[in-house]
Amino acid sequence: MTVTIYHNPACGTSRNTLGLIRNAGIEPAVIEYLKTPPDRATLTGLIKDAGLSVRDAIRQKGTPYLELGLDKTDVGDDELIGAMLAHPILINRPFVVTPVGVRLCRPSEVVLDILDAPQQGPFSKEDGEVVIDEKGNRING
Numbered sequence: 654m655t656v657t658i659y660h661n662p663a664c665g666t667s668r669n670t671l672g673l674i675r676n677a678g679i680e681p682a683v684i685e686y687l688k689t690p691p692d693r694a695t696l697t698g699l700i701k702d703a704g705l706s707v708r709d710a711i712r713q714k715g716t717p718y719l720e721l722g723l724d725k726t727d728v729g730d731d732e733l734i735g736a737m738l739a740h741p742i743l744i745n746r747p748f749v750v751t752p753v754g755v756r757l758c759r760p761s762e763v764v765l766d767i768l769d770a771p772q773q774g775p776f777s778k779e780d781g782e783v784v785i786d787e788k789g790n791r792i793n794g
Contacts, residue, residue: 669761
């Protein structure tokens, strides 16, 4: 299975998502999107394929969102995409692409919906929350 994660190693949700992918025995293509941002077509495709609006895919916390005036209702999708391309920190993360689909994996266990391989053992998030039990079964999902 080919899996790609648009990853920010400084983000706990992104690290947990990557951990769940690897717990399924998959070594994904890891794109550190802050170092290698997607182009316009890729970004708009990720958002569309994930079934999101552009506003749903933009990150506000810890970004120049307010400083750039992106909170104003008259800012359209094209301008939002342009801002995300100019300031990749505005791209919410992590996006994951698999043959099953594309998702913005917030929370990280959303990735389980698009992995076509079972979890191979227990998995806990960095905060200690158990997501996968010792038999590889999803908890609360």
